Amino acid sequence: xxxxxxxxxxxxxxxxxxxxxxxxxxxxxxxxxxxxxxxxxxxxxxxxxxxxxxxxxxxxxxxxxxxxxxxxxxxxxxxxxxxxx
Numbered sequence: 001x002x003x004x005x006x007x008x009x010x011x012x013x014x015x016x017x018x019x020x021x022x023x024x025x026x027x028x029x030x031x032x033x034x035x036x037x038x039x040x041x042x043x044x045x046x047x048x049x050x051x052x053x054x055x056x057x058x059x060x061x062x063x064x065x066x067x068x069x070x071x072x073x074x075x076x077x078x079x080x081x082x083x084x085x
Contacts, residue, residue, distance in 0.1 A: 003034045003065070007074045014077040018059065026056045026077060030063075033072050037065045051075070053083075 015023050032039065038052065045051045051064045060083040062076045076083060 001070060003037050003070045003072045005030060005034055005072050005074065008076070011074050011077055018077070022057060022059065026059060026061060029054060029056050030061060030074060033063065037072055055080075059083075 015026070018026065033054075039054065042052045042054050045053055045062070048064070050066065051062065053060050053062045058080050060078060060080055061074060062083065064073045064075060065071075066073065
């Protein structure tokens with residue numbers, strides 16, 4: 001069963017700051033989450049029950065999984081040096 005992808009407010013601004021070729025690669029990885037919400041290489045973040053991150057080059061995509069509703073919420077996208085601040 002495929003999950004629905006939702007973007008939190010501000011994520012579009014995050015994407016606009018990223019070079020276009022890399023932003024397209026990030027969007028491809030996000031689209032793949034709908035079929036496999038916990039892909040190889042994803043990491044569960046401490047302090048939250050259902051928040052994960054995936055790596056795309058030097059960028060990170062932070063998202064939460066709501067299994068009951070089959071929803072993935074993209075919380076933030078950013079460079080690895082800035083994302084966890």
